[in-house]
Amino acid sequence: MKNIVLFGPPGAGKGTQATFLKDMYNLVHISTGDVFRFNIKNATELGLLAKEYMDQGDLVPDEVTINMLKAEVEKNADANGFIFDGFPRTQSQAEALDAFLADKGEQINGMIALEVPEDILVTRLLERGKTSGRTDDTDESKIRNRFNEYNTKTSILKNYFADQDKYYGINGVGSIKEITERIAEVFDAL
Ligand code: AMP
Numbered sequence: 323m324k325n326i327v328l329f330g331p332p333g334a335g336k337g338t339q340a341t342f343l344k345d346m347y348n349l350v351h352i353s354t355g356d357v358f359r360f361n362i363k364n365a366t367e368l369g370l371l372a373k374e375y376m377d378q379g380d381l382v383p384d385e386v387t388i389n390m391l392k393a394e395v396e397k398n399a400d401a402n403g404f405i406f407d408g409f410p411r412t413q414s415q416a417e418a419l420d421a422f423l424a425d426k427g428e429q430i431n432g433m434i435a436l437e438v439p440e441d442i443l444v445t446r447l448l449e450r451g452k453t454s455g456r457t458d459d460t461d462e463s464k465i466r467n468r469f470n471e472y473n474t475k476t477s478i479l480k481n482y483f484a485d486q487d488k489y490y491g492i493n494g495v496g497s498i499k500e501i502t503e504r505i506a507e508v509f510d511a512l
Contacts, residue, residue, distance in 0.1 A: 323428050324349060324403035324512060327410070329479065330436035332468045333443035333450070334494050335501060339436070340407045342502050347509060350398045353407040357390060358382065359456075379458050379467035381411055381475060388418045395422070406430075411476045416483075431512045433483040434505055436494030440469060 324347065328336045337353055344351040358376060361369030368390065375382045391409050398404070410416040423429050438446075444465060451459030458464045483489040490508045494501060 323401070324509075325406070325423065325428060325430050326404070326509070326512070327406045327430055327433040327483070328436070329433050329483075330438065330494060331440070331443055331472045331477075332465070333447040334436035334438045335446075335498070336407045336436060338498060339502060339505055340405045342498075343505065343509065344405055346502075346506065347403070349403045349405050350401040351405045351407060352391065352394045352409070354387060354391060354409040354411075355407075357394060376458060377464075379464040379471065381471050384412055384414045384418075387411075388415055391415075391419070392422055403431075410479060411471075413475075413478065413482065416479050430483070430488060432488045432490055432508065433479070434508055435480065435489065435491045436501070437491050438494040442495060443469070 326343075326349070328340055328343075330336055337356070340351045340353065343349065355376075358369065358372040362373050362376070363369070368386065371386060372382045381387075387409070391406075395401075395404065406419070410419050420430065444462070447459050447465050448462070450456070458468065480489055492501070492504045492508065496504075
């Protein structure tokens with residue numbers, strides 16, 4: 323199996339790139355943000371809970387998120403591997419993912435991080451907000467809060483994966499195609 327964490331701050335292009343990569347490498351793409359939004363749309367219990375946090379740009383609590391992620395992996399028992407997009411976002415999530423995969427005799431092969439300066443990210447998110455219908459993309463204070471969550475809880479995961487020699491930083495500025503090519507070079511070597 324090939325299991326990749328696609329990493330980066332909000333607006334880095336993780337979702338966009340995952341859409342291409344999953345087809346190129348025949349992997350299952352799991353975006354925790356997409357799963358939460360699906361649950362919100364369908365007014366499930368999980369959706370109602372997640373909405374309170376997402377509307378503010380706060381992270382959803384670890385336990386809820388980890389259980390949901392595990393369920394998504396279990397639904398795809400025949401997968402060739404996974405692209406994890408938006409997960410893990412905290413140290414506990416990273417540890418839970420490692421333990422969960424180890425139980426299956428699997429592991430994360432690499433974390434591919436899209437590196438983009440913050441001013442470009444804000445512009446991209448506000449632009450996306452015009453069409454995405456996402457309230458967390460339209461309000462600059464919510465966007466700032468999402469960066470704050472990223473900087474205080476998520477960005478440390480760079481060290482977590484670097485310590486395992488699994489961190490691969492990619493320049494996330496350029497055309498979508500250029501960035502896919504940069505990621506593919508790393509993917510092919512993993
Ligand atoms: P995203 O679509 O990845 O930008 O995620 C949108 C929102 O969903 C985030 O701002 C969080 O509120 C929530 N979310 C997504 N993934 C996670 C996660 N791994 N841990 C906690 N909250 C998450």
